[in-house]
Amino acid sequence: MKHEKTITDLRAELEELRHQLLEAHETIDAIRTGQVDALILESNGSNELYTLKTADIAYRVFIEKMTEGAVTLSRDGFILYCNQQFAVIVNHPLSAVIGSSFRVFIADEDLAAYDQLFENCWQQDSKEEIRLKNSHTGIPVQLSMTALQIEGTRALSIIITDLSAQKKTQLQLEEANRKLQIMNKALEESNHDLQQFASIASHDLQEPLRKVQMFSNMLLEKNEELHGDSKRFLDKILDATRRMKILIVDVLNYSRLSARDPMRETVDLNKVVNELLEDLELIILEKKAVVRVGELPSIAGNKGQIRQVFQNLLSNALKFTRADHRPVIDITAQTVAEKYAQHSTENSRFTLIRVKDNGIGFEEKYLENIFALFERLHTKDKFEGTGIGLAIARKIIEKHGGAITAQSKIGAGAEFLIWLPMQ
Template identity: 50%
Template sequence: MKPAKTYDQLVQENEALLIQLEEATDTIHAIRTGQVDALVVHGKDGHELYSLKTADQTYRVFIETMNEGAVTLNEEGLILYCNSKFASMVGMPLSKVIALPFDSFIPADCKPLFTSLFSEGWTADRKIELSILSDKGLVPCQLSATTLELDGGISMSVIITDLTLQKETQKLLKTNNERLEEMNTALEISNHDLQQFASVASHDLQEPLRKIQMFSELLKDKHIDDLPADSVRYLEKIIDSSNRMRTMIIDILSYSRLSTHSDTFVLTDLNELVTEVLKDFELRIQEKKARVMIAKLPTVEVNQGQIRQVFQNLISNALKFSKSSQPPVIEIKSSQFSGQDGHSDEQFCSITITDNGIGFDEQYVDKIFSLFQRLNTKDVYEGSGIGLAVTKRIIDKHNGQIKAHSREGIGSTFIISLPLRQNKPA
C-alpha cells in the first residue's frame, strides 16, 4: 500500500497540473489562431512531427476572427470545425460542439429548411433564415452555405449570423409604424372635426352677430338724438367690436378652409392676378394717395384663389400700416433662380413686396406668421391677426417659403419663394 501523500505533495502536483493545463490551452489557442503550423508530440515510438496544412491554417485564422458564427461540415453534416463565436451562440464549450451533427442545433419545425439548405448547398451558394437552439432558447439566424476545397477535401462552410437585434429592431419599427398610422388616422379625424367645427361655428356665429350689428345701427340711426353722450359712445364701441368680430369670424373660416380645398394648380400670370387685386383696393389706394410700382412678374403654377389671397393680405397690410405723415409706396418685383445653392434643376421665383410703412422690430419676425399675433393695438390698426398666418399656410401648401425683414419707422419687405412648377405625383 502506497503511503498517503502529504499536503505539500498534493499542492505541488496540483500546481504541475495547472501548468500543464495552461500549456495545453495555449497550444490549442496557437493552433486555432494559426500561430503554429507543426507540432512535435512524444509518443510510444519517440517524437513524431505533425504538420498543419496551409489551406486549413488560413481558413482557421479567417473564421476565428469573424464576428459571426462559422462551422465546417462534412458530407454527413457533422461539425468538423467551428469558431468560438458559434460556440458562444449555442452556449456550449467549443470542445463539446466539434463532431456533433449540425442539425442537433436546429429545432424540429426548422429542420425541413435546413435539410433543403444542406442538400442544395453542395452545388450552389444558399441562404435561409431560421432559428437555432441555444442554452437560452431560440436564436433567430441567417445561414449562408457555400462549399470549400480544403486540404482534407470538399467541405461545407456555414456562416451563422445572429439576427436577434435586427428582428427586435424590425419588430420595434413595425410597432412604431402601426402607432404612427393610428396617430395619423386620429389626427386626420381630429383635423377634420376641427375644420368642421370652425366652419359650422363661424357660420352659426355670423347670424347673431348680424343681428347685433343691424339693431345697433338701427338704434344709432333712429334714436341717437334721444341717447345721452355716454350711451352713444358705448353704442359706437358695440358697433366697432361687432365689426371686428365679423372680420375675425370670416378670417377663421378662410383659415379652416385651406385644409379642405383640393390643391388645384394652374399656370397663372401673376401680372394679371396682381392687377385684379389692385382693382379691389382702388378706393383705398386713392384715399391714401398710395403709389404702387409693379415690375414684370412670372407665370407660375399656383392655386389662383389662394395666391390671390396672399397678395390681398400683403398689399392690405402695406396700406393699413402706412405712416400718417407720408403716402404709402409699395413696390412689387421678382427674380428667378435655380434650386438651393444652384445644385438643383428645379426653377423658383422670388417675389418681394416692399413698403415704406411703420415697420416693426425684427425680434418679432417669427411671431408675425402665427395665429392672432398682433404687434400694434387694435384701436389704431384694425384686423384679426390672422392674415399673415393664412399667407404662410398658403405658401407652405405651394411648397414655398415666406420671409420678412423690417425696420421700425422705415418699412417692411416680404420675400416669397415659389417653385415655377409644382411637382405633382404621376
C-alpha cells in the first residue's frame, strides 16, 4: 500500500522549501551588494569553492548604490543584469526585469527612436532622451549607452538617469518665465500709462491751476478792501496752488525717469556744481552759507539728470539748517574700487562723492524713508517740499549704474554718499 503524506508532512516540506528560498534570496542579495566574495557549494558529495574577484565586488556595490538605473544588455537586446534602481524606475520586480527585452519598457511613441539608437550605439557611445513605461505613465529618462566586451561577448551597458524632477523644474521655470513675460507686458503698459499721465500733468493739469493762481492774484490786487478771514482764505488758496504746481512738476520729473535712457555724454561735475552755485547765489547769501567744493571728476551720464541730483542735495542742505549755526556744505570726491553699486564688477572703479552739511540731520532709522516717494520727516509748515526730491535723486543715480545712501545724527548734520562709475 502506497504511503500517503500527511498534512503535517506537507506543511513541514513547505516550511523547508520556504527556508531554502529565503536563504537563496539572502545569498543573492549578499552577492549583489558585495557582502561575500566566495561561495562553497556541495556537488556530488564534495564541496567546491567559487570566488568572486575583488574588483567585481567594488563594482557591484557601486552599481547597487547608484541613484541611476544600470542595465547590461545582450546583443539582441535582452537584459542580462540590472540594479535595483532600474526596477524601481520601471515599477517592476527585479525578477521580472532580468531576462526581459529592454524594448518592452520603452514607451510606444519612442520605440522607433530607441531602435535607431540601439543600432548606432554599438559603433559609438550614445546619449538620448527617451520615455520609459511605468505602469500606465511615461517617465522621461536619459540613456547613456556604451558597448563593452565581457568575457569575449559583446554587451551593452546603459545608465538610466531619471529626468522627471529636471523636467518638472524646467516646466516650472517655463511657467515662471511665461508669467514674467505677462508681468513685463503689464509693466510696459503701466509705464505707458504713466507717460500718458505725465503728459496730462504737464499740460491739462497745469493750465487750470495757472488760471486759479492768476485769478486769485487778480482778486487780491483788485480788492484792497479785503481783510480778516477773506484775505487769509485767499492767501491759503494761493499757497495751496503754488505747492500743487511744485508737486505736479516733481511728479512729472520722476515719471520721465521711467522712460528709455537718454543719450549720455561726458559730464564735468565741477562745471555742474559751479553752475548750480550761481543759480543758488541769492539763498546762499541770504543764509550766509559756506560751500566748499573739492576737485570733482568727469563721468559718463546725462548732464540734466546729474545736475538735478546735485540741485536736490544742495537745496536740502540749504533748507534743513539750524537757526543758530552758519550753514557749511562740503562737496568732495575720491576714486574707489568697491562692489557697492548694482552694476559693479570685480574690476569696477567708482567715484565716491560726499555732500556733507551741518544742518538739523535725521535719525538713521528713517534712512529708507527719506528716499521714498512723498515721505517727509518734517511737517510742510516747518519745511517746504513735496518729499520727492531724494526719490528722484536715487532713481537717477541707479539709472547711471550707481548707488546713493546717507549717514546722519540729529543735530549733527547729514552726509550723502554717491557712487558713480568712472568714465
